Amino acid sequence: MTINNNTPNIRFNGFSGDWVEKKLGDIANFSKGSGYSKSDLISSGHPIILYGRLYTKYQTVIDKVDTFVNENKNSIKSQGNEIIVPASGETAEDIARASAIKQRGVILGGDLNIVELSNAYSSTFTALKISNGQSKSELSKKAQGKSVVHIRNSDLQSLLLDFPNLEEQTAIGNFFQHIDETIALSRSKHKKTKTLKKSFLNKMFPQAGKNQPEIRLKGFSEDWVEKRLEEVVEIVGGGTPDTTNPEFWDGEIDWYSPTEIGKKVYADKSVKTITELGLQKSSAQILPAHKTILFTSRAGIGDMAILRNEAATNQGFQSFIAKDIDVYFLYSMGHLLKEYALEKASGSTFLEISKKQLSVIEILIPSNTEEQTAIGNFFKQLDDTLALQAKQLKALENLKEALLAKMFV
Structure with missing residues (x-):
């Protein structure tokens, strides 16, 4: 044509x-x-x-x-x-x-x-x-x-x-109004799921002074126990190789900065990479996949992501390697860790929370690891739903933009 x-x-x-x-x-x-x-x-x-x-x-x-x-x-x-x-x-x-x-x-x-x-x-x-x-x-x-x-x-x-003529104007207008209504419905569903998750986060973790949450998954009844964070995770900082040495950069090792964390549950691929030599010549350390939660300790304190592939970070992190705790359960209680970190953070140039300060955080966790896993799986399902809804919403918005470009002069 x-x-x-x-x-x-x-x-x-x-x-x-x-x-x-x-x-x-x-x-x-x-x-x-x-x-x-x-x-x-x-x-x-x-x-x-x-x-x-x-x-x-x-x-x-x-x-x-x-x-x-x-x-x-x-x-x-x-x-x-x-x-x-x-x-x-x-x-x-x-x-x-x-x-x-x-x-x-x-x-x-x-x-x-x-x-x-x-x-x-x-x-x-x-x-x-x-x-x-x-x-x-x-x-x-x-x-x-x-x-x-x-x-x-x-x-x-x-x-x-x-x-065009009025009839065509009306047809196009009605078409895009229907798309807008579909987008609005999709956005509303996504918002409701986010609200639902926030409510469950509030009710499925014990409030101050309590040793049991308000809502409990079926089959669990024991009191939660208090642990210092250092008892259930290893806390690991990061480092930055010399940025003027090209031998340290563009290698095979993923290397994260805080600006990359917080928008997604998982960290899959970093923007920058370092070499094995760069790793050796800095304080950066390799963090294991699936067991590590990246936790930002500077500026945007308390942003988190579960590491999907082994990687290193810069010094803007104090990352958690799970020892005796379910990873997704720990990720799900991240809002509590962030509140503590923001309360204790200090600094004149920018706020920062140290490894020492994080180590002594006292957290309440189920003594039964099966309950930890059950709670982690519950919130993983909610997060998966949120991710799918966000993807569907973005697809609808992209479809609208593409059709606007093709259906108007």
Whole structure:
């Protein structure tokens, strides 16, 4: 199929012909929201949209509003099918976005540009067009300001957009609205699982002054026992080979820095590697796979990852090699270790927790290793679910980006 600049790469069946470029100012009327700020928000009252929502909780279509105020008599209210664009924000990228309002009677707060399209144009399609691709880039360039940037209605009026006929606009708008709803559902499920995990972490480890958790897995009843961390793990620091000696670098040994830790359960592959000679000429040590938890001891204190392949670290770690404790159980109680480390950390240039300070941490653990393993497996299942949900959410977001690039001119 031959493609030109005025037709998209992917098109729904039944639609053909070039898209037509229009200046937004020729097909819409413009106004501004009025009054109200975050300090006016209350738990219930009249629904309102404030400008910050548009770049902190971006939605192509806003059909439900969960923020409320006491209504003033001069309030500006939606009539349904308007487009709103934030008039100010922290960055041009943040505010170069638009949302379509489907609900009538919603108060539109100050610092909102309001765009009312003529009947031949879809608000959902136009909001998508403004918020993505070349149109977003052009609108970002029009934003003015330093500490606070602004987009004015005059900037929107001069924006050039390509449109198919209304029927095709509606089909595309509905399609991407469905994708957004699917993404929102996926994000909500992921958030609920994270909340569920946080609740279980709170209830499946004993609270201060207690020797049993609030929630117990079936078949276990003994009191948990107190141990110093050094009794159940070997604590190992790291080191850095001379960075000016090329013989020490780009070898076969994974070598981690703290910035690589904290976003994933497992550490699989480091950004930098060192040679055997580099290992020998530094205080770095080889840490065993599957038995080691990397624990950051500087700056971002308390970030953790389970080592999947043997590796070394720089001096920003005090890593734990399990001796008499289930690795995933220890990883799961990482929030408690982090709290302690942050409480005891010290330093003038940056906060740091030492091996000596970590060694004497007193932790409560089940005396029965089977219970440790059961708890570790329970949280591993939750973490696996979270990882799968995050992967699915990312795939949906990537699919949307790819389709936006192919289905718009």
